[in-house]
Amino acid sequence: MWRGGSNTRTCKRRFFSSPTRSRHHRPPYMLHSRGSQHLKAMAEVDHLAAERATARFDVEEMKVAWAGSRHAVHVADRMARLVASDPVFRKDNRTMLSRKELFKDTLRKAAHAWKRIVELRLTEEEADLLRQYVDQPGYVDLHWGMFVPAIKGQGTEEQQHKWLPLAYKFQIIGCYAQTELGHGSNVQGLETTATFDPKTDEFVIHSPTLTSSKWWPGGLGKASTHAVVYARLITEGKDYGIHGFIVQLRSLEDHSPLPGVTLGDIGGKFGSGAYNSMDNGVLRFDHVRIPRDQMLMRLSQVTREGKYVHSNVPKQLLYGTMVYVRQSIVADASKALSRAVCIAVRYSAVRKQFGSQDGGPETQVLNYKTQQSRLFPLLASAYAFRFVGDWLNWLYTDVTQKLEAKDFSTLQEAHACTAGLKAVTTSVTADAIEECRKLCGGHGYLNSSGLPELFAVYVPACTYEGDNVVLLLQLASGKQPVGTMAYMGKVQYLMQCKSAVSSAEDWLNPDAIQEAFEARALRMAVNCAQNISQAASQEEAAGFYERSPDLLEAAVAHIQLIIVTKFIEKVHQEIPGHGVKEQLQALCNVYALYILHKHLGDFLATGCITPRQGALANEQLGKLYAQVRPNAVALVDAFNYTDHYLGSVLGRYDGDVYPALYEEAWKDPLNETVVPEGYHEYLRPLIKQQQLKLSRL
Numbered sequence: 001m002w003r004g005g006s007n008t009r010t011c012k013r014r015f016f017s018s019p020t021r022s023r024h025h026r027p028p029y030m031l032h033s034r035g036s037q038h039l040k041a042m043a044e045v046d047h048l049a050a051e052r053a054t055a056r057f058d059v060e061e062m063k064v065a066w067a068g069s070r071h072a073v074h075v076a077d078r079m080a081r082l083v084a085s086d087p088v089f090r091k092d093n094r095t096m097l098s099r100k101e102l103f104k105d106t107l108r109k110a111a112h113a114w115k116r117i118v119e120l121r122l123t124e125e126e127a128d129l130l131r132q133y134v135d136q137p138g139y140v141d142l143h144w145g146m147f148v149p150a151i152k153g154q155g156t157e158e159q160q161h162k163w164l165p166l167a168y169k170f171q172i173i174g175c176y177a178q179t180e181l182g183h184g185s186n187v188q189g190l191e192t193t194a195t196f197d198p199k200t201d202e203f204v205i206h207s208p209t210l211t212s213s214k215w216w217p218g219g220l221g222k223a224s225t226h227a228v229v230y231a232r233l234i235t236e237g238k239d240y241g242i243h244g245f246i247v248q249l250r251s252l253e254d255h256s257p258l259p260g261v262t263l264g265d266i267g268g269k270f271g272s273g274a275y276n277s278m279d280n281g282v283l284r285f286d287h288v289r290i291p292r293d294q295m296l297m298r299l300s301q302v303t304r305e306g307k308y309v310h311s312n313v314p315k316q317l318l319y320g321t322m323v324y325v326r327q328s329i330v331a332d333a334s335k336a337l338s339r340a341v342c343i344a345v346r347y348s349a350v351r352k353q354f355g356s357q358d359g360g361p362e363t364q365v366l367n368y369k370t371q372q373s374r375l376f377p378l379l380a381s382a383y384a385f386r387f388v389g390d391w392l393n394w395l396y397t398d399v400t401q402k403l404e405a406k407d408f409s410t411l412q413e414a415h416a417c418t419a420g421l422k423a424v425t426t427s428v429t430a431d432a433i434e435e436c437r438k439l440c441g442g443h444g445y446l447n448s449s450g451l452p453e454l455f456a457v458y459v460p461a462c463t464y465e466g467d468n469v470v471l472l473l474q475l476a477s478g479k480q481p482v483g484t485m486a487y488m489g490k491v492q493y494l495m496q497c498k499s500a501v502s503s504a505e506d507w508l509n510p511d512a513i514q515e516a517f518e519a520r521a522l523r524m525a526v527n528c529a530q531n532i533s534q535a536a537s538q539e540e541a542a543g544f545y546e547r548s549p550d551l552l553e554a555a556v557a558h559i560q561l562i563i564v565t566k567f568i569e570k571v572h573q574e575i576p577g578h579g580v581k582e583q584l585q586a587l588c589n590v591y592a593l594y595i596l597h598k599h600l601g602d603f604l605a606t607g608c609i610t611p612r613q614g615a616l617a618n619e620q621l622g623k624l625y626a627q628v629r630p631n632a633v634a635l636v637d638a639f640n641y642t643d644h645y646l647g648s649v650l651g652r653y654d655g656d657v658y659p660a661l662y663e664e665a666w667k668d669p670l671n672e673t674v675v676p677e678g679y680h681e682y683l684r685p686l687i688k689q690q691q692l693k694l695s696r697l
């Protein structure tokens with residue numbers, strides 16, 4: 001019932017039918033969209049071969065651990081190759097396109113992708129992977145990611161029967177129109193109204209103020225024909241709060257806005273290329289009428305007479321689509337982070353600076369301990385987010401099944417985990433992409449490094465689907481010691497326990513890590529609770545407000561505990577492949593001890609560990625970095641990304657960075673002419689004027 005969308009990892013539904021399937025068996029380095037001569041040259045060199053030779057584990061098996069199964073590796077491989085080998089999906093020129101060109105390019109790619117999906121009879125799992133590898137935000141994401149799930153989760157069976165087949169075949173295109181100019185985070189504060197008119201059996205959708213204009217919905221600006229619109233339901237003179245309605249916006253004949261509908265794009269966004277491929281839109285309604293049965297009526301209904309009837313379910317199920325997308329955003333965080341880390345690791349292995357005063361070889365920057373201490377925690381975080389994402393997907397599927405059976409007991413836990421993990425993983429990933437850019441020095445600032453666009457396209461994830469601060473504050477409510485909160489049941493022990501760590505190696509014991517993280521999270525939560533009750537002499541809300549910065553930190557500590565716990569659990573499982581488990585163990589320790597080192601203040605202030613134990617953790621971290629170093633390139637190879645998907649001259653599989661950087665520069669439109677446009681208007685007159693002045697002296 002709450003479910004927004006299906007679990008795409010297991011779904012085998014096919015889109016239409018077709019006779020053929022494509023087969024590609026080329027290795028990743030053959031997948032550049034360049035001429036065959038270049039491909040030949042590239043196949044002959046592998047500047048990272050020495051790095052790959054030092055790996056102490058089976059990379060192919062690590063690919064399986066990363067992807068989740070052998071099947072997942074094969075499907076991902078096939079879809080990545082399909083996209084990389086198709087010229088329509090070219091993206092190396094994206095940052096040079098104007099907004100209009102970029103938008104048209106997005107429409108073209110989406111239409112072509114759909115054509116291929118139908119021709120090749122791709123399953124939903126394959127289609128979603130294809131969408132990811134096309135790697136260009138567009139209306140399709142909101143259509144499949146929010147419009148369809150909203151109807152599935154909030155529509156009655158009858159409504160699903162009517163609308164989903166149209167949406168599945170793209171006979172209509174939908175978006176998710178919730179946020180308004182004046183309100184985004186505060187959903188209950190939305191102003192758009194849906195007033196029931198019993199005379200005509202219709203709802204009248206209206207935007208009463210400027211601030212009630214829908215603002216931001218992706219796909220709304222130019223592409224969508226329909227929207228799920230969230231509006232205040234008013235019937236029999238009473239306001240029943242926010243509900244969802246399916247509203248047609250544009251003609252299915254000529255795409256013109258329907259009467260009473262004003263809509264357009266909200267304008268250019270941060271960065272070149274990036275999220276500018278998306279038509280985030282503005283929408284106003286002037287008393288637009290829709291039939292009563294276009295209210296999504298699974299959770300509550302309005303009868304023909306105008307009576308409001310609420311089913312006996314929690315009203316928060318209205319937010320189910322957001323929960324669905326939040327959990328998919330957690331899975332995406334590991335993808336974005338691993339892309340950035342892959343680029344930075346490979347380039348750091350290629351790039352050399354200093355180290356030789358006599359003309360001998362310089363030092364690979366990856367060998368600098370500072371580079372390692374900045375980069376390896378990010379590598380470990382990519383793996384950590386991947387595994388916690390898998391767990392969250394399981395939790396989401398589980399709660400969805402329970403909801404179908406009218407068991408709402410895990411709803412709050414699922415909301416808290418998705419909200420918290422979405423907030424922490426996206427914040428860390430956005431910062432990490434920027435850190436990877438710096439780790440690549442000056443070349444990281446070039447668009448051809450792929451990092452500026454990756455950052456620009458990723459950073460709104462900290463805001464959309466719930467501002468990260470607002471979401472973290474959601475964790476402060478509902479502290480029953482169940483599920484991931486179960487450790488709170490050990491309050492007496494965790495409030496007074498002392499870490500037994502007495503050597504750096506002791507920090508390799510997962511129990512020592514687990515206990516320190518549990519004690520820190522619990523003590524921070526208890527401190528907050530005490531401070532709130534002290535601050536709130538009159539009412540709890542005042543104390544909550546007063547101590548909200550501390551609550552935020554306590555929420556982060558709780559989420560970091562979940563991530564560490566899920567990583568430890570993963571490593572405890574049977575993991576096949578030579579050396580794979582050992583590498584994951586090392587990365588798990590890197591992740592945990594890095595967090596401990598970074599938040600040492602929390603651990604010390606709450607008395608969970610002593611300053612000496614903190615120093616030992618840092619000592620162990622240094623040893624772990626040395627252990628990761630020879631495996632670093634192979635650990636990013638295990639992400640199995642094609643050069644097309646990475647979109648970075650610095651992150652190339654073959655490490656042949658310099659010719660590619662050089663070649664790329666010449667493609668810039670500024671280099672189309674030797675003498676730039678504007679020379680005769682501005683430069684020449686200026687130079688001549690100065691020359692004249694000088695000659696007069």
Ligand SMILES: CCCCCCCCCCCCCCCCCCCCCCC/C=C/C(=O)SCCNC(=O)CCNC(=O)[C@H](O)C(C)(C)COP(=O)(O)OP(=O)(O)OC[C@H]1O[C@@H](n2cnc3c(N)ncnc32)[C@H](O)[C@@H]1OP(=O)(O)O
Pocket residue numbers: 008109110113114117124127128130131134140141142144145146176178179184185186187188218316317319320322323325328411412415463464465466467470471474477478
């Ligand atoms: C290219 C070719 C392609 C071809 C075709 C391919 C075919 C593909 C096929 C595959 C398909 C798969 C596709 C998947 C794609 C996915 C892609 C996604 C892309 C993502 C793009 C993102 C776009 C962005 C969208 C948006 O941003 S939408 C708007 C989001 N808005 C928000 O998030 C608003 C945030 N605010 C809130 O959520 C709420 O207001 C609030 C939670 C902050 C507060 O709510 P409220 O005021 O109502 O409540 P309280 O704080 O008082 O809480 C009351 C109690 O309710 C609990 N609560 C709150 N929320 C929830 C919840 N969600 N669930 C359960 N419980 C909840 C609180 O905890 C309180 O509980 P208590 O009373 O016990 O304390």
Ligand SMILES: Cc1cc2nc3c(=O)[nH]c(=O)nc-3n(C[C@H](O)[C@H](O)[C@H](O)COP(=O)(O)OP(=O)(O)OC[C@H]3O[C@@H](n4cnc5c(N)ncnc54)[C@H](O)[C@@H]3O)c2cc1C
Pocket residue numbers: 142176177178179182183184185186215216217218275280460463464465466467468469470473
């Ligand atoms: C790229 C992009 C795509 C989007 N796509 C869609 C879409 O498809 N459909 C849709 O409906 N919406 C969409 N949105 C809107 C998005 O969901 C909202 O922007 C988001 O929920 C944040 O809300 P806001 O803009 O109102 O921020 P605000 O709430 O105004 O945030 C401003 C600041 O106030 C702080 N703040 C707010 N409330 C509190 C509080 N209670 N306590 C402490 N601090 C607080 C925030 O932390 C932030 O620092 C999109 C947004 C972006 C950027």
